[in-house]
Amino acid sequence: MRTDIIDAAARLLQEQGVRAVTTRAVAEAAGVQAPTIYRLFGDKDGLIDAVAEHVMATYVATKTTEAADDPVAELRAGWRVHIEFGVANPDLFRLLHTSPRPSPATAAGIDVLRRRIRRLAAAGLLRVDEQRALDMIHAAGTGTVFALLATPPGERDPGLADALFDAVCTGLLTTTAPARDDGVATAAVTFLTVLADLPALTDAERALMAEWLTRSLARLRNP
Incomplete structure (x- = not known):
């Protein structure tokens, strides 16, 4: 029953837009009573979250985004999936990114992006800290x-997404342009990434070292 309701809401969203996704309309399309939706999803926002997770999971399952030996290629593949998903699902994308309430589906996507950025940092490829990289790419x-x-649609630049990815990466990655800080920031970012795994340090020592490195990165960004 839950799956039928989610499928019905997803069809309404895709075919008629956000305004068509009312509790009554979804209940009628799924052949259930409106109270069933409240029982299973809590409210309309809960239903929309479930629809978003379902649509995104279905879409991503058709894409290959892993590039185990190349974290930059993996990031680019994920970027393309994000862009393609948004263009293919405009109403859902607008809903997810204009709602004042954070969506679990959006949070899950950011977590995936965070893990990819961590791989870049661990490989010594970031010239900014991980949070700055995440914020810029997102x-x-x-x-x-x-x-x-x-x-x-007929006037869209097909190369815009890739051009913007390259432009952003120029400011993020050491592989796209010479680092202005001669590698100091890159070393600091990489060190921060592995700090938690360094042996023979107390929690207080790790916290102090993290503070020093973070302060140094801030000074490098804003001398």
Whole structure:
């Protein structure tokens, strides 16, 4: 029954847009009573979250994003899936990224991005700290989708997404341009990544070292 309700809501969203996804309409399309939706999902927001997770999981399952030996290629593949998903599901994408309430589906996507950025940092490829990298990529990816959605399909630049990815990576990765800090920031970011695994240090010593490295990175960004 839960699956039938999610499928019905997803069809309404895809075919008629966000406004069509009312509790009454979904209940009718799924052949259930409205109280059943509240019992299974809590409220309409809970239903939308379930729809988002279902649609995203179904879409991502059709894509290959792993590039185990190349964290940069893995990041690029994930970027493309994000852009393609947003363009293919405009109503859902707008709903997820304009709602004041954080969506579990969005949070799950950010967690995946965070793990990919950690791989870059561990490989010594980041020239900024991990949180800055995550914020930049997430903002750029979301903005790219909205820019494409604001353009009529026949007028969209097919190379825009890849060009923006390359532009963002120029500021993030040591592999795209010479580092202005001669590798100091890259070393600090990499050290922060492995700090928790260093032996023979107390928690207090790790915290102090993390504070020093974070302060140094902030000074390098804003001399």
